[in-house]
Amino acid sequence: MNSFTKSLRPPEQKKKIMISGGKSFFVPFAFKFLLFAAGFFGIITYRIYLNEKAEELNREASAIQLKIHKLNREIANLKIEKERLSSWAYVGGRIKDYNLALRPATSDQIRSINIIGPKGYGGSGMASAVVAPETVLPVSRKSPARTTQNSSSSKISRM
Amino acid sequence: MTRYDDISIRMKITAIFFILVFTYLGIQLYTVQIVRHDELYGKAKNKYTAVKTATGKRGEIYDRDGNLLVGNVPCSDICADPQIVGNAEECRRISEHFGKILKMDPAKIYNRLIVKTYTTKNEEGVDVELPRKFAVIETKVDFEIAEQLKKDCEKMKFKGISFRDTTKRTYPKNQLLANILGFTNIDKDKAVAVIGIERFFNQPISSSSGISEYERARDGIPLSYGKSDVIKDVKDGLNIYLTIREPIQAILEEELDNLVAKFNPRAAYAIMADPYTGNIIAVAQRPTFNPNERTAMNPDAWRNRITEDIFEPGSTMKPFAVSGAIDMGVVGPDTRFDCEKGRWLFGGKILRDSHPLGMLTVTEIIQKSSNIGTAKIALLMGDKNVYDILKKFGFGEKTGIPLQPETSGIFRPLKKWDTLSISRFPIGQGIAVSPLQLVRAYCALANGGHLPKLRIVDKIENPGTGIIRQYPIHETTSIFRNGDTHKKMVEMMKKVTEEGGTAVSADVKGYYVAGKTGTSQKFVNGAYSHSQYFATFVGFVPADKPSFVLLVTADEPQGAHYGGTVAGPYFKAISERTLKYLNVPPDYIPEEEPSKKVKVASSKTSH
Numbered sequence: 001m002n003s004f005t006k007s008l009r010p011p012e013q014k015k016k017i018m019i020s021g022g023k024s025f026f027v028p029f030a031f032k033f034l035l036f037a038a039g040f041f042g043i044i045t046y047r048i049y050l051n052e053k054a055e056e057l058n059r060e061a062s063a064i065q066l067k068i069h070k071l072n073r074e075i076a077n078l079k080i081e082k083e084r085l086s087s088w089a090y091v092g093g094r095i096k097d098y099n100l101a102l103r104p105a106t107s108d109q110i111r112s113i114n115i116i117g118p119k120g121y122g123g124s125g126m127a128s129a130v131v132a133p134e135t136v137l138p139v140s141r142k143s144p145a146r147t148t149q150n151s152s153s154s155k156i157s158r159m
Numbered sequence: 160m161t162r163y164d165d166i167s168i169r170m171k172i173t174a175i176f177f178i179l180v181f182t183y184l185g186i187q188l189y190t191v192q193i194v195r196h197d198e199l200y201g202k203a204k205n206k207y208t209a210v211k212t213a214t215g216k217r218g219e220i221y222d223r224d225g226n227l228l229v230g231n232v233p234c235s236d237i238c239a240d241p242q243i244v245g246n247a248e249e250c251r252r253i254s255e256h257f258g259k260i261l262k263m264d265p266a267k268i269y270n271r272l273i274v275k276t277y278t279t280k281n282e283e284g285v286d287v288e289l290p291r292k293f294a295v296i297e298t299k300v301d302f303e304i305a306e307q308l309k310k311d312c313e314k315m316k317f318k319g320i321s322f323r324d325t326t327k328r329t330y331p332k333n334q335l336l337a338n339i340l341g342f343t344n345i346d347k348d349k350a351v352a353v354i355g356i357e358r359f360f361n362q363p364i365s366s367s368s369g370i371s372e373y374e375r376a377r378d379g380i381p382l383s384y385g386k387s388d389v390i391k392d393v394k395d396g397l398n399i400y401l402t403i404r405e406p407i408q409a410i411l412e413e414e415l416d417n418l419v420a421k422f423n424p425r426a427a428y429a430i431m432a433d434p435y436t437g438n439i440i441a442v443a444q445r446p447t448f449n450p451n452e453r454t455a456m457n458p459d460a461w462r463n464r465i466t467e468d469i470f471e472p473g474s475t476m477k478p479f480a481v482s483g484a485i486d487m488g489v490v491g492p493d494t495r496f497d498c499e500k501g502r503w504l505f506g507g508k509i510l511r512d513s514h515p516l517g518m519l520t521v522t523e524i525i526q527k528s529s530n531i532g533t534a535k536i537a538l539l540m541g542d543k544n545v546y547d548i549l550k551k552f553g554f555g556e557k558t559g560i561p562l563q564p565e566t567s568g569i570f571r572p573l574k575k576w577d578t579l580s581i582s583r584f585p586i587g588q589g590i591a592v593s594p595l596q597l598v599r600a601y602c603a604l605a606n607g608g609h610l611p612k613l614r615i616v617d618k619i620e621n622p623g624t625g626i627i628r629q630y631p632i633h634e635t636t637s638i639f640r641n642g643d644t645h646k647k648m649v650e651m652m653k654k655v656t657e658e659g660g661t662a663v664s665a666d667v668k669g670y671y672v673a674g675k676t677g678t679s680q681k682f683v684n685g686a687y688s689h690s691q692y693f694a695t696f697v698g699f700v701p702a703d704k705p706s707f708v709l710l711v712t713a714d715e716p717q718g719a720h721y722g723g724t725v726a727g728p729y730f731k732a733i734s735e736r737t738l739k740y741l742n743v744p745p746d747y748i749p750e751e752e753p754s755k756k757v758k759v760a761s762s763k764t765s766h
Binding site: 051054055057058059062069073074076077079080083084086087088089092 | 226227230231232233302303324326329331332333335376380381382383384405406409410413
């Protein structure tokens with residue numbers, strides 16, 4: 001069979017279609033490519049920026065750590081110094097050096113009182129402290145009498 | 160030749176060129192990546208990988224209330240890289256400045272900086288000269304001085320100087336409790352414990368170094384996205400809390416110094432313990448040392464006399480045998496004995512009293528410290544009972560306190576007793592005790608017959624985890640079978656510090672004191688010396704509810720030798736100050752101050 005095919009469109013029209021078809025492919029491709037490239041570039045740049053930021057923070061953290069380390073050492077040094085200065089050997093020496101008229105309390109200056117609370121402090125707004133039942137200490141050491149022991153809800157006060 | 164042929168040749172040449180170049184690059188790549196991979200990777204890794212060694216902190220030692228007794232003070236080792244420090248002029252500039260600040264000879268520093276090379280043998284045994292990159296200028300430089308030098312280095316633009324952070328063992332209270340705490344020496348950057356608590360607890364308080372590896376930037380800072388590995392964890396040592404109370408310890412040491420100043424003994428010691436818990440509140444000995452001043456340290460002062468030394472306790476032993484006799488019901492406080500006017504022949508030997516005494520009650524025997532009276536009481540008890548009661552008070556047994564070495568004293572087993580033993584051991588002759596053993600025994604007398612286990616370590620704390628291991632207080636049963644024995648003994652021992660007793664000087668105004676003097680002759684060259692004594696006073700106060708048991712002993716005091724004269728006044732001084740510190744209310748108002756008679760409310764002490 002002899003067959004002959006022929007395009008019904010003229011060649012110019014055909015070319016036109018081709019051109020318009022190529023253009024329609026390239027532009028979106030280029031656009032997509034550019035978009036992708038820009039996105040990629042953006043991501044990379046952002047990543048670099050984040051890395052830089054992280055490094056910067058890392059550097060700051062290192063500097064702070066170093067500062068903390070230094071401060072810790074300073075604190076440790078001050079702690080030792082405080083212990084040295086608060087020792088009796090030092091304090092006693094200063095008292096002697098400055099000739100301070102300090103003396104230890106005599107035995108009659110040491111006694112305890114019981115302040116019975118908490119009722120005394122509540123409600124009326126009036127501060128009150130009730131002294132526990134009194135006991136006279138024996139004056140002579142031959143007397144075996146002792147102070148009474150009443151330990152309930154007691155606060156100790158030194159006079 | 161056509162134009163196309165020309166192009167073809169050029170293309171071929173170019174292709175060959177590229178082939179050659181790429182072949183060369185391929186070979187290089189193969190060499191670098193495959194052949195020399197390990198070598199180059201190692202080199203590169205060394206450049207960006209840093210290995211950091213961190214040293215842990217040795218455990219600290221505190222008193223019961225958290226006052227620091229032994230700590231670690233920060234300091235620095237100053238090092239230099241002679242390759243970087245510069246030329247001779249620069250070295251001189253550095254050495255002069257450092258010498259001035261560190262109080263060192265500048266020439267010494269200069270010599271360390273100026274030597275730029277060192278000679279060593281290589282693998283073939285040939286001498287090779289290598290650059291010297293490390294020199295130590297000074298070790299353990301105080302924190303403040305090191306900080307000042309760091310600033311100076313920046314200001315004066317010194318190069319190649321580095322500061323290595325480290326710590327130094329320090330004893331902020333100097334000689335306070337020195338014998339108990341002990342000290343450490345340094346051997347190649349490692350602490351070596353020599354004596355005391357430092358040595359006994361060396362393992363738990365020792366720290367371990369940690370090693371970590373990380374990838375670093377050019378400036379040495381670890382890379383945030385780099386690899387980091389902890390090869391070994393750094394571990395701080397455990398902290399130890401003692402039962403000692405620093406303020407009371409200071410009182411004890413100060414008064415012991417006063418005793419030494421007045422009587423110049425060969426040695427002296429004092430121990431204070433809580434009779435209920437067995438806690439040692441304070442303990443001191445002379446001679447002692449300052450662990451911060453190593454050059455002035457006398458090794459003779461290191462010995463821990465309270466655990467290592469023994470002495471014949473003398474009359475301080477009497478209450479034990481007498482308490483046994485009272486507990487058994489053999490005698491009562493008013494049972495009378497003939498004290499033979501101070502001389503009594505027993506077992507072929509004469510036993511003497513220091514003063515001639517006649518008929519005395521058991522209370523007076525204790526009060527006046529009659530050897531003859533006590534020996535007669537012991538005879539009524541019999542060997543076995545005397546042995547048993549002394550054994551129950553812990554004589555012949557170690558206290559188990561964490562200080563080494565510790566003696567168990569000398570207390571012969573019953574089968575080795577001879578005829579004289581029963582008359583001599585109850586008066587503290589032929590028996591030897593450590594000061595700690597005597598304190599423990601008196602704790603039992605003060606605490607209703609309960610013999611406590613002495614404690615000097617209260618707890619151990621892990622600073623990393625905060626976990627605390629508390630050392631337990633041991634419950635014990637009473638030595639006495641009779642409930643009244645303790646009370647009777649206390650009443651008798653109170654008389655010792657009253658008029659007519661042997662230790663009026665130990666009486667503390669306002670408080671009842673129960674105690675006993677002891678004056679024992681030293682056994683020198685097979686005989687009892689008439690010039691060398693141990694003078695002791697041991698007791699507890701307030702007698703009826705003791706806050707503490709206190710022992711004061713002077714070894715070979717000069718100018719006096721009686722326990723009441725030498726140790727008594729210092730027992731009083733220490734007790735008086737301690738009772739005030741502890742806010743212990745007085746038992747009575749002294750008679751000489753009647754105008755100050757006061758009324759007090761019910762008492763409850765806080766200590």
